[in-house]
Amino acid sequence: MKIIDAHMHFSVIGNFVETAANINCECDIPTLKREFDKCGVVLGVGMGVDPSNMVEGSINPQIITHGFTKFPPYLAQCLGIATDMITAENREQTLAAYEKLLQEPSSLGFKIYAGYQHYFVDDEIYHPFFKMAEKYDVPVVIHTGDTASSHGKLKYAHPLTVDEAAVDFPKVRFVIAHCGNPWIIDATEVAMKNPNVYLDMSGLIEGLVDSTEFLRERAGYIEHLKTWLNYMDRYDKVMYGSDWPLADMKNYIEIIKAVIPKKYHQAVFYDNALNVFRKLKDYLPREKAVRID
Template sequence: MIDMHIHAVNPQLPGVRHIPDFLSGPLEPLVAILRQQMQESGTEAMLGMGHLGGTADDPLGIASTLRIAELLPVLHPIGVADPTRIDTEHLQRVERQLQSGKVKALKGYLGYLYYGPDSPAYVPYYELAARYKLPFIFHTGDNYSDLAKVKYAHPLLVDEVAVDHRGVNFVMAHFGNPWITDAAEVLYKNENVWADLSGLLVGDDAYFANMTERGVVRRVVERVKQGIEFTERPDKFLYGTDWPLAPMRTYRDFVRELIPENYHQAVFHDNAKALFKM
């Protein structure tokens, strides 16, 4: 099983709160927690989001993830594409980091930064993604910050760049939740658009138990299943947990309810392995 959406480092996004302290602490305790989560959930590999605000030596914000990966080699980094930094020197440094072959994808934090996917500032990153055959992930849907502007994170905006940049595979993180029907249309229409199923519910085990008892989980499952059915392409979905915002084992069980059983192997493993060349 491949979890293609976790946070092993603090993403350092404006206004984001309630990030566990262990993401900013010593590496050994963090790695121990990750190993336990992986063992309990049956996870064999993970993709970890980088952080915003990379340095000259680390323009994609992946150095901390790479240090963790030295202790946990099944963790692979996803670099952050920062639309506020598009000067030639920065982009050259980004390209040098991509040339290492360690980066599995690029990510744009829509809504947290006030740039839509169709902003010209993202185009140089799309060109790099196409050149190095890397998927480009967008945060879509609800933002985990009251400073974010959600209009920039609407999944319909992904259609703009999917049409204009056919050489790039785009991934809508969180399936555009709560705009799942809109996200489903974008995926259905565009062969180069995928979606991950991370972050549809956020909380600890007690939260999931409470939401299950209240019938909330059942209603979320019904809503997401309708979106997946609309796409007619359950083979274009990816498993992710958004850990540590949800426990890996509990979230795995939740996602199992969303996907037809005959597509579990594809969604939990094969799709990510192929898309991210793992």
């Protein structure tokens, strides 16, 4: 089965190096390609976390890793939004820098770090980005749920905050990352109720786990996920994502396969990503045309 990983990272800033080491991996292109080939992943959507320092005087779009400009055909990105650094003075230039980079074929959407950034998703600071997302027909992926750092404020990361933005910007597609974990019920409700809201299944497990053991030992958690996804009954709104290198790709795929009914695997592991990240339709054929490994 061909897989699109709709939420992963490719960064060499401090904690990602450590995170990769936790799963006996390195965050470099040869390792990534080896993992993709092993697991049948044809493309990964990296979430930008590193400032790109591309334009002086503006707050630059956060990209997947500092200085990384040449994309292999199996990797694309969502531009991270460093909200807390946007000021009245740099705002116009900042928006221009984002708009310029968003026009690259490898830029598939935006990423908001709700919770890490202390703004509600419907805060006015994001409105120009939502208008840009609408103009370029790209989605906005939103971190929801638990934060990796205790500096995160959870009220901003609750899936209900996505509901506000989804209603006010009905033409923008929003992705609730991590299925709102642990607010799974709330996340499925927001996705079920809003035609423009989707879920990704990344970040539900961290570190190196054995899938068989995990499915046995955390049977209650798995049942909870299955129950609410089943209750939502909209598998056309669910995308596979790993949050690699936070989790080992192979075991993570096995676990999500166990959560999603088999008849929806094609949709969840591949097709739905094409509907959410619409630029992929033009980007994916490069898979065959260019190989950089």
